[in-house]
Amino acid sequence: MDWDNKKNFFQILRENEKILETAPISIRNDREIALMTAKINPKGLKYxxxxxxxxxxxxxxxxxxxxxxLEFASERLKANRDIVLRAVQSDGEALKYAILELKSDKEIIWNGILSNSICFRYIPKNMQLDKEFIIEILSKYRVHMEEYLKSNKKLSNKHLVDIIKNSGLLKNVVPHKIRNEQLMLEVIKTYPYIYGEIGQPYKRSYIINKTAVEEDGFNYLFLPKEYRENKDFIIDVIFHNKGSIRGDILDYIPVNLKEEIINKVLGIIDRIVKEKKLLFSLNKNFKGLEEIQSLKNILELYGINYKELLDNCLVFNKKIN
Structure with missing residues (x-):
């Protein structure tokens, strides 16, 4: 290599910064060459x-x-706020190479995320836990929610749900971006109406499907076919939440399933009443067949004293509370 032929040298350098790795010390210590390297191939600053x-x-x-x-700068310059700020304005990934103190600088973080949301990966934990600050960022730059979730897999689901809720991102972004089943479960518990928008992989999950319908019977209409026709699943949903009855799902199931499921549910109620194991409270919205409008009528139809059953449940609830 003719190191004195700078035109040829710079042409090679433009495509391959590693040419500097084997260059004589005089070349690597040449300020003019260093400035040109910074202009045509900044990765060469490593050498x-x-x-x-x-x-x-x-x-x-x-x-x-x-x-x-910024990775190739001296430690002194990595601690220079003006330089770090300029680096993250160019590419948020540069935050990775700043000193810890500057990684917590809110203006630097703002600029870094604006240029490249990968910046979230390098924000210190104390800043990740600053809900007000993160909500402020995500509310303004909604497109970065996916990177935030990806970068914070170790944060608690409750923390992430609070962030999602208060940043106003739920409707626009979250149902399509969440990659954590437990987090999705927490979100559905808080916002059951998003169930219809979640991806198919989650709809293969028994617990997610069960939670979605328990929280809102209308979600039955969005279940995969194998769950909509699963009688045991439907009964499991009706006796949800430690035994309380949720009957509004019966508003949506097909007529051919409805009567059989109601009979099974009533059989369970009858057995519980007879055994005096009243482990549930009654939901007054429980519905029966189309011609039967209330749980009271259903129970009386089967010879079960509705008032006695309700009174016993209330007494039991008082005991356990």
């Missing part, structure tokens, strides 16, 4: 001398074009 990696003008020129070139 310039330590002295030039501490040159503010050289590093600033490099990060202006390629923010993560």
């Amino acid at each position: 310039i001398s330590k002295k030039l990696q501490d040159d503010e003008e050289v590093i600033m020129e490099g990060i202006r074009r390629y923010g993560p070139a």
Whole structure:
């Protein structure tokens, strides 16, 4: 390699920064070459001398074009707020190479996320847990929710649900972006109406399907066919939440299933009453066949004293509470 032929050298450098790795010390310590490297291939700053990696003008020129070139700056410059800010404005990934103190700088974080949401991966945990700050960011830059969720798999589901709720992102983004089943479950408990929008992989989950219909019987209409026709699943939903009865699902199931399921449910109620194991409270919205409008009528039809059953349930609830 003719190191004196700078035109040829720069042409190679433009395509392959590693040419500097084997260059003589005189080349790697040449400030003019360092500045040109910063302009045409900032990744080459990795191979310039330590002295030039501490040159503010050289590093600033490099990060202006390629923010993560901050990696090659001296420790002194990585602690320089102006340089770090300029680096993340170029590419948020540059936050990875800043000192810890500057990683917690809100203005730097804002600028980093604006340029590249991957910046979320490098925000310190104390800032990730600052709900007001994160909600403020996500409310303004909604498209970054997916990266935030991806970057915070270890945060509690409750924390993430609060972020989702207060940033106003649920309707527009979350149902399509959540990749964590437990988080999806928490979101459905809070916002059951999103069930119709979630992806098919989640609709293969028994617990998610059960929770969605328990929270809102209308979600039965969005269940996969194998769940809509599963009698045991429907009965499981009706006796949800430690035994309380939820009957509104019967408003949506096919007539050919409805009578059989009601008979099974009434059989369970009858057995519980006879055994005096009243482990449930009554939901007054429980519905029967189309011609029977209330649980009271259904129970009386089967010779069960509705008032006695209700009174016993109330007494039992008082005991356990």
